[in-house]
Amino acid sequence: MENTSEIIFDRLVYSCAFESYRGHEEFIPDHFLGFQISGETHAFHEQGKTVIKENTVVLVRKNQLVRTVKHPSKNEKYQFVSISLDDETLRQYAGENKIPINVPFPEKQLLFFEPDAFFKSYFISLIPYINKTEEISPRLAALKVKEAIELLLLNHPEFQNLLFDFSEPHKIDLEEFMNKNFMFNVPVETFARLTGRSLSGFKRDFKRIFHGTPKQWLKERRLKEAYYLIKNKDKKPSDIYLDLGFENLSHFYFSFKQKFGVTTSEI
Template sequence: MEKTSEIIFDKLAYSCSFESYRGHEEFIPDHFLGFQISGETHAFHEQGKTVIKENTVVLVRKNQLIRTIKHPSKTQKYQFVSITLDDETLRRYAAENKIGIATPFPDYKRLFFEPDEFFKSYFASLVPYINKTESIPPGLAVLKVKEAIELLLLSNPDLKNLLFDFSQAHKIDIEEFMNKNFMFNVSVDTFARLTGRSLSGFKRDFDKSFQKSPKQWLKEKRLKEAYYLIKNKDKKPSDIYLDLGFENLSHFYSSFKKQFGVTTTEV
């Protein structure tokens, strides 16, 4: 399978492939602005599934878990380019322009943009660095991030309430969060961070909510979901084990048999 995913400079990333492939679980620590040059990205997150179609601009929020499947089109390879809007640059921009937030940005709002002439010109300006026909001076990377910020605020001034919200992550409902995100194969440290807790605080609060350790609960929760999908939805183990956070099929089979006393074919 031929695929490429690389960092062009520290804030610009480019991904391409001639075949469909599944990406790894990703924790998104910073906002980023992305452009689907060709093909489609199917992104799975706690609110469901989002399909990013060709020629679409998308702003992806920070501090969330995402799993992707990347599909080339019938006539072109898969290509996606993104630029990171890091906190340091956003803080500096807010200070320089005396920007404060008014109200929290709604969590449910979709962040897609029509690729108007400004966005098209912006991403076209990144092509020489993707194709490596030009090398980027150190200061230009910061300027390209600032340009992205300007375009986003031009398209929707209310985005300042998202981009410049630097409040610390607060403790969120651990039970609700885990029931929405249990299928992501990430470390307990990452779950702790996303719920606004230290690792020790997360384990303590987790025990109060579930009366089990995080690892034990995650394994049982994933297996119960697998049982339901196999029995009631006629799903094949090979089609669901990765989606439920298992790293390999043999481990899934042995864990399933140990948990329920039957094989997947006997359900």
């Protein structure tokens, strides 16, 4: 049975899988609070890999790229529930509660933790909506999101500097960012946004740094990485083509032969 993700209400998403399932690249536009009900989520991002184990709460930052692999446990299907903390709700909450931003939040701080009794009770309270035994009104849905914010700040007051920072992504080192994120198969517009640039500004800076178009460079960079992994790490093309941003295996084989003049089995 294949993976299913279901929107329970506009900011609550339930994901279920009975077999290991590789998700697609995702641009995370809003912070979200997630709870691993059963199984494990292996999340791959710019800083490496994070394993979210059963009975763990995770706060995922907005404005980043993430790829996931969902693994059921031996005895249970994979289940993960997440609730989005969108900017509109967070702005309203900050205004109502006069919350200031004190200092920038550390970019590399890990944001997953064991749930306490309050967090457990909170996620248990969502189960009737996930199981469709109860319907939720828009007013109650808004209150559930605010309750999640309250719990986060109660347990981790320092998170206010993350949640209520509404500044746009600042202009960052384009070369460093692209070399860390080239394997994500997302639109150029997403790369532009994440580096703090307009699309035209991104293309202009990209050409100045890499002497070509994003499409050309991404293809070349992914093929070079594939060559390295196959030749030096003994990786199979079928195991790496998706992780390197290629959409199908036949296109990968064709591009590889076109670039290097040999097939993957000949190197």
